[in-house]
Amino acid sequence: MYWSKLFIPTLREDPAEAEVASHRLLLRAGYIRQLAAGLYNYLFLAQRSILKITQIVREEMDAIGAQEFYLPGLNPAEVWQESGRWDVMGDNLFRLKDRNGRDLCLGMTHEEVMTSIARGELRSYKQLPQIWYQIQTKFRDEPRPKSGLLRTRQFIMKDSYTFDLTPAGLDAAYEKHHKAYCRIFDRCGLDYVVVEAHSGAMGGSQSHEFMVVSDAGEDFVVKGPNYAANLEKAVSVAKPPAAADPEGDHEPEEFHTPGKKTIADVAGFTGLPETSQMKSLVMVADGKVVLVMVRGDHQLSETKFGSVTGATDIRAAHPEEIREHFGADAGSLGPVGVKIRILADEALRGRRNMIAGANKNDHHLRNVTPGKHFQCEFHDLRQAVEGDTSIVDGSPLTVHKTVEIGHIFKLGYKYSESMGLKVLDESGKEVTPIMGSYGIGIERILCAAVELFNDKDGIVMPPSIAPFTLVVTPINFSDTAQNKAATEIYEAAKSLGLDAILDDRDERPGVKFKDADLIGIPYRITIGKKLAQGFVEVVDRRTKTSTDVAVAEAASFVKARLAENTK
């Protein structure tokens, strides 16, 4: 293609609205333009990259025997009501009515629709297993779209669904997806980590997320040499307390702590570290008030709290509720003498003679021992922190901000059961197939690549997903010799199957170089001064290294380089 004929609206300056690198650069490089909050127009360059990404996804999905479908994005309310998600999804689901007043929604995912196909058609165990997928636009009415293409209200997802007769079959389907996802993200040139994840509102037993470490992300991952998990789910060994507990069997003893409300205040006041205190948190789980105890320096994980209580509606208690149950305000609360359910974090097991609130404003207790002075259920309830050590091998753990690019779930029977999917097994008995669901955020692959690979000049796009792999840049296209050489090289590149673009614009060389760098075309062949000696230059976008090559060999040289880099 000839650049002068294309619509590649690059910007000389950074757009004011864009913060994160991918948003800023995709706008500047002319890949995308915003239509409204969380809605983007994908222009020529973005569309080319997206097509390359989806092609890789297709090839790898097909390689595990998955079959591509294409389902409606517009869904009837009925199927969502059957699964219960019509209510569960709340405002995140785009809802609308047709002219007859029937309720419809725009699909956020397609478990319901896939299951509705399956229950109408799958009747025998002989038809299992099945792997069905699609690459489709999804809609979510995000409370806050942000960071360009990272969190939008409309986006493209590859979503697949598996139907198996047995849990072992599901394990196999899950494993296939795990491997296919690794191949997909490898081929897209990304650095990523696979982490244990919380299955959230999806239900199901096991789940892994594919994460790219980036400050633009919104999730946190806890990572060690042999362990990686989403922060929501991560289990770790806490740092030992900074001071040993006092010896002996003491009884709680009240002392005055005027105005000392926070853990830090009390630590300063008593001269004892935060690890010697218990933090009392009052939570409301599905309407029931629960007291949660964690070590002074720890944070409660609401996700873990939700898993332990099984509650779906979780919040911190209001000040009035606290006063009603404790007779004191936050900052002076403790577990002694409390009548409600008490949960305690594992890090408090075996501790003794600690400090806690006295349930009397401006007073605390010392010598409080869990299990002795108050009864509680011990669970893993705290959020892991940097500095904790691994439960696997004791090595130190680090916490990283990440972008989620893929997620695989063992769904279990949630949808097949609620929607009545049944097949006959070998003995003629009706059985409910077990399902899995697996997603990849297509735009997030693009964003993650930009986040991961950019420099002061712009995007350093991995060749496999770059909109073009090669730009042929004559310094002066109206020079007859340069024009001829450039055209020859461009044609040669095309016949070698390279995705080439010829920069035939009547622009200064600087402009052409800047644009090519900004867009992130992996290779550039510059045709200029050295043409008199029969040479052109091949420049690598990533390393900025330049190699002189004879005109006739230029295209095949790039092809060889490309093959090397994608090994």
Place this chain on the structure above:
RNA sequence: CGGGCUGUGGCGCAGCCUGGCUAGCGCGCUUGCUUGGGGUGCAAGAGGUCCCGGGUUCAAAUCCCGGCAGCCCGACCA
């Protein structure tokens, strides 16, 4: 849903506090010449409901009220 900020030619911004000439600057765009290895130089041009509605005033981009939109932080989030 709470908090903060911003809306002025395509983009980036100034002007607003202290109301008053024809609304300005840089980039981009058009035409001509020029230049030709990292956003060339000169000249001439085109392009604006100053987010919208109402109010105050002789006079509003500017002050007041009410909307809307966008961005950021938090909450939320397969």
